[in-house]
Amino acid sequence: MTKARLRVGIVGCGSISLQYLHNAPLFGGVEMRACADINREVSVRRAEQFRLKAMDVDDLIAAPDIDLVLNLTVPSAHFDVSMRAIEAGKHVFTEKPLAATAAEGSRLAARAAERGLAIGAAPDTFLGPAGQLARHLLDIDAIGQPIIGTAFMLSHGMEHWHPDPAFYFQPGGGPVMDMGPYYLTMLVNLIGPVRRVQAVATSGQSERLVTAEGPRKGTKVKVGTPTSLLSLLEFSSGLQLTFGASWDVHRHSNQPIELHGTKGSLRLPDPDTFGGVVSVSDHGTPWQDIDTGDRPFGAPNWPVKSPDRANYRMVGLADLAASLVEARKPRASGDVALHVLKVMEAILVAARTGVAEAIVGEVDRAAPLTEERARKLLA
Secondary structure (H helix, E strand, C coil), X not given: CXXXXXXXXXXXXXXXXXXXXXXXXXXXXXXXXXXXXXXXHHHHHHHHHHCCEEECHHHHHHCCCCCEEXXXXXXXXXXXXXXXXXXXXXXXXXXXXXXXXXHHHHHXXXXXXXXXXXXXXXXXXXXXXXXXXXXXXXHCCCCCCEEEEEEEEXXXXXXXXXXXXXXXXCCCCHHHHHHHHHHHHHHHHHHCCEEEEXXXXXXXXXXXXXXXXXXXXXXXXXXXXXXXXXXXXXXXXXXXXXXXXXXXXCCCCXXXXXXXXXXXXXXXXXXXXXXXXXEEEECCCCCEEEECCCCCCCCCCCCCCXXXXXXXXXXXXHHHHHHHHHCCCCCCEHHHHHHHHHHHHHHHHHHHHCCCEECCCCCCCCXXXXXXXXXXXXX
């Protein structure tokens, strides 16, 4: 493909679509054309907000003037929408996870490859300056050979802010499937693939009280999937890392990600944001803090709910558009997303059975996104 701009149609017009549409004008290689949702009223409202064409889902997927379908549906619909788009000859970029199961994700990746189409997936936060600086520090041997590490995603759940959180607490949801992609994608970008997983799991409550404003406020949600999991990940590089994910924690002081090597230690900010402070210690010296706010995609830019957050969702899609012109793999690729999905599924299986799970298949780390290349993605 040699088009200068990738013509994009969105399927799924929920709250996450606001982030993509808000950021789309920043990037020169993409053009938002249309949107669709099973709720026609929602798609019309979003189209009016951003001067798009509101379409039915089937019509958008079939439209000849759409090159890529941006799949922002709920996770249970990811496979169906993405596969329909691929069969219609469209490239695909999907919100996380790639699919509800690794088997479905494998089918998507295989079919896209058969048809010569690109498939990419969120999260793309690892392409922000915090993730890329940490990657650079590891690549130049700043902490030596990484030996052990920790990663923690700990909060008190979704029912306190999401108006309809029921699906988060059912199979296919839970803290690993919902938030795990941010942490695991970042770690795979830093370290490489995971080869083995062990895990335990529990749930703090059998029901959750919805306190967020909305029609479900005051009602209770049944818990059908573990809400606290501790896993041990063994990477192909030899790194051993504890990954904890919980929605049963009121307050904590654990760092999002820490890696410790033969020469020093590295600390990363929340991988659900693009920027933040990266800290490095050389042989136990005091932490040297490096603020990435002045680098591409590092400045806070999301005034709606998180005024201190760098939220540049669209970088991965813009890089995919550039990859089509440059005849290379996208950095936020379907291959990486599939590997992460396999790891998450293995965590859940290992927690249920008590038996370690091997991860079948390897994946290459994405090429670094330098500041120069990052700027070239901008309009």
